[in-house]
Amino acid sequence: MNRNASAAPRAAEEVESYDHEVDVVVLGFGCAGAAAAHEAAAAGAEVLLIERAGGPGGSSALSGGEIYLGGGTPVQRACGFDDTPAEMEAFLTAALGPHADQAKIRLYCEGSTEHYQWLVDRGVSFNASLWDAPTWMPLTEDGLMWLGENSWPFDRIAKPAPRGHRPGTSSFGGWLLMEKLSAAVVDAGVGVHTDTLATSLVVDAGGRVVGVTARRYGEELLYRARRGVVVTTGGFVDNEEMLAQHAPQLLGHDKVSDGLDDGSGITMAAAAGAATRRMSVVETALSVVPGLIARGMLVDALGQRFVNEDTYPGLISHAAVHRRPGPVWTIVDEEGYESLDERERWGVRPHHVAGTLAELEQETGMPAGSLQATVAAYNEAAERGEDPYFHKAARWLRPLRPPYAAIDSRIRFHADRPERAGSTTGVAGFTLGGLHTTVDGEVLDLAGQPIEGLYAAGRASSGMHGENYISGTSLGDGTFFGRRAGRAAAAAGR
Numbered sequence: 001m002n003r004n005a006s007a008a009p010r011a012a013e014e015v016e017s018y019d020h021e022v023d024v025v026v027l028g029f030g031c032a033g034a035a036a037a038h039e040a041a042a043a044g045a046e047v048l049l050i051e052r053a054g055g056p057g058g059s060s061a062l063s064g065g066e067i068y069l070g071g072g073t074p075v076q077r078a079c080g081f082d083d084t085p086a087e088m089e090a091f092l093t094a095a096l097g098p099h100a101d102q103a104k105i106r107l108y109c110e111g112s113t114e115h116y117q118w119l120v121d122r123g124v125s126f127n128a129s130l131w132d133a134p135t136w137m138p139l140t141e142d143g144l145m146w147l148g149e150n151s152w153p154f155d156r157i158a159k160p161a162p163r164g165h166r167p168g169t170s171s172f173g174g175w176l177l178m179e180k181l182s183a184a185v186v187d188a189g190v191g192v193h194t195d196t197l198a199t200s201l202v203v204d205a206g207g208r209v210v211g212v213t214a215r216r217y218g219e220e221l222l223y224r225a226r227r228g229v230v231v232t233t234g235g236f237v238d239n240e241e242m243l244a245q246h247a248p249q250l251l252g253h254d255k256v257s258d259g260l261d262d263g264s265g266i267t268m269a270a271a272a273g274a275a276t277r278r279m280s281v282v283e284t285a286l287s288v289v290p291g292l293i294a295r296g297m298l299v300d301a302l303g304q305r306f307v308n309e310d311t312y313p314g315l316i317s318h319a320a321v322h323r324r325p326g327p328v329w330t331i332v333d334e335e336g337y338e339s340l341d342e343r344e345r346w347g348v349r350p351h352h353v354a355g356t357l358a359e360l361e362q363e364t365g366m367p368a369g370s371l372q373a374t375v376a377a378y379n380e381a382a383e384r385g386e387d388p389y390f391h392k393a394a395r396w397l398r399p400l401r402p403p404y405a406a407i408d409s410r411i412r413f414h415a416d417r418p419e420r421a422g423s424t425t426g427v428a429g430f431t432l433g434g435l436h437t438t439v440d441g442e443v444l445d446l447a448g449q450p451i452e453g454l455y456a457a458g459r460a461s462s463g464m465h466g467e468n469y470i471s472g473t474s475l476g477d478g479t480f481f482g483r484r485a486g487r488a489a490a491a492a493g494r
Contacts, residue, residue: 007264009272010213010222012204018211021224022046022191024489025212026232027198027265030058031475032458033232034181035482036441036489038122041188045227045490049190050214052197052233052260056182057175059234059258059430059459060475064137065173066145067119067479068092068472070163071112075144078128083161085109090158091149092464095312096473099278100466107439108464108480115480116165123180125168134290134310136471139343141170147470148312152391164472177475196221198265201229201272201454209272209453228453228489230441232482235431235459236263237282246279247431249322254412254428256285261430265460269435273445274454277462279433283469286317287411287426288330289348291340294396296332297378300324303361303370305378308390314469320409321427329364330407331371333400350405357404364406375400432469434461441485455489457482 024040026033029051041047051058070076070088089109093100108115120126127143138145145164148154167173167180185192195216202211202222212223236242237255239262244251255261270276288298293309298316300306307319320328337350354360357372364371379399381387387397410426435443435456442450443461457463458478465473 007200007268007271009201009203012202012210015202015211015222018222018224020048020221021226022048023225023227024048024230024486025050025223025225026230026486027212028058028232028234028458028460029056029182029192030232030234030458030478031060031178031181032478032482033230034178034185035479036230036232036455036457036486037190038181038185038188039483039486040230040490041190043487043490047190048223049185049192050196050198050212050223051192051194053258054194056185056192057178057258059256059261060478061174061178062258063172063174063475064471065169065175065177066137066164066166066472066475067177068147068163068470068476069112069116069165070161071109073113073116073165075126075128075165076161076163079130079144079162081161083163085112087158087161088112088163091154092470092473094154094157095148095315095470096464096468097466101462101464104439104464104477104481108477111480115476118483119479122184124177126165127168130162134294134313135344136285136290136313137171138166139171141168142166143168147472148315151311151393152308174475198233198268201268203272207273207452209451225453227492228455230485230489231265231269231435231443231454231456231460232458232478233265233460234261235434236266237261237430239263246433247282249284250282250429250431253425256283256428256430261459265456266434269443269454269456272451272454274443274451275436275446275448277433277436278465279431281432281465281467282429283314283432284317284321284427284429285314286320286328287409288313288316288328289344289346291344292332292337292348292407293330295336295339295398296330296400297374299329299331299371299374301326301328301366303366303374305374305390308387308392310392310396312470314471317427318468328409330409331360331375331400332405332407334403334405335401336398337405348407348411351408352406354404355402360404360406431459432463432465434459437461437481439481439484440488441481442488453492455485457485
C-alpha cells in the first residue's frame, strides 16, 4: 500500500459540501489532543475532536502517567526541594540531548509551574510524597519521583531536584490523567467524534489547510476547519514500513503504544508539504529492574560495566541496547537481591546462580576472567565508597559477595508473571521524531515557513527531545505544547 498516495491532500475546490463545519478540528484524543481541544475552546473557538478509536485515551492512557514538571511546584516544595526554571532547563538540556530543542525546553521550563496549576485545575492531583529510589515506576501513590536528576553527571550540571510528578494513584497512572483531561474537554463544550479515522487534509488553492477528510464505518465524511487543524495522532512505532525507513533500530522489538501509533497524521501532513524532524530518534526501554541494578551492576556480553546503574533507566537502556554487545546481564548478590522489596522486583528471578564468578562466566558465556576482573575492581572501589569509573552514588555502593546471580535482560516482565528469558528481545520503545513545528505548534514546510491552518503537538510532532529521553517529557511536552497549538489555532484567521 502506498501510504503517501492514500494520504494525498484533497483540493478544497473539489469539495461540494462539508458534513461538519467548526473553527478548529483536532485529530487524536490523547493527552496532546485533549489539551489542544480544551484550550482552543477556552479561547472561544468552536472545536471538534476526531478520534479513530472507540473512545479517548490513546497511548497516553496506557502510560505510566508521570509528567515532568519543576521550577518550584507545590509538590516539590512540600517535599522539601527548592527548584528553579534555570536548574530544570540545565538538566533537561543535558538529559534530552545531544541536539535537544533549546527553545522548546526553555519555554517549557519557564512555564512549568503554570502548567502544573493548569493540570491541577483540570482535576489532576499529585500527592505530596517522594519515592526516593531508582525505578521505572513506583508501585505506591507517591506523587514525586527522581528521574536521574540526582545521578552523575546531572548532579554536577544542575542542583538535583526530583521532577517526576505522578497522578494520585499507584503504578500506571496514565488512565487517571486521561480521565481528568477527557472530562475537562467535555466540560469545555468540545464536540467529539469517535470511531472516525482522519484520512487526508483539505487544502485550498493558496496552500492553506481548511479541513479534513475522514472515514467512519466505511462512509467518507468531510470536516471544514475555519481557523485550523491540529494533528495529535501520535508517533509511528506501529508502522513497520515507516520504522524501516526512519528508525530501524526499533524493528523486531516490542512497542510502547496503544497499537494505533501508525504515523498516519505525520504522513497526511507530509503529503501536504510538511517537513519532518529527527525521525530517527526513539526511546528504548530494556527489561532491567532499576532497584536490582542499583544494588548490583549491569554488564554486557563481555562482562564489562558501562554505566552508573543508579541513573534514569531509560538512559541506561539506550547505552545498553544501542552501544554495547548483548546480551546484557544484571549481576547481583544474595544480599542485594533480598534487600529489594518483592513487589519492586516485578516478579523477576535469577536465571543463573553460582558460588563463584568463574562459574557465572561459564553459564552466561562471558569470556573467562572478565566478570571476575569487573567485580574485583567494583568491590575495591566500593570498599572506598567511591566509583571512579562510572560515579554511582555512594548510597548504592557495596562489595558483592557470593553467592552471585545473573539475570538475563531478554525478558518481558510483569509483577506476577515474568516471561522466559530469550522469549523476547527484552526491548520496547516508541518514536520521538515527527512534524517540524514552532513553539506554538505551527507546522513548517520544507522551506521552514508555517503552513497556514496546520498545527501539531505530541508525538506526531518533533518536540523537546534530542537523542535521549526522560520519563514524563512526552506527557509534559504533549500537554504543554498541545495547549499552545490549540490557542494558536483558535486565534488564526480572526
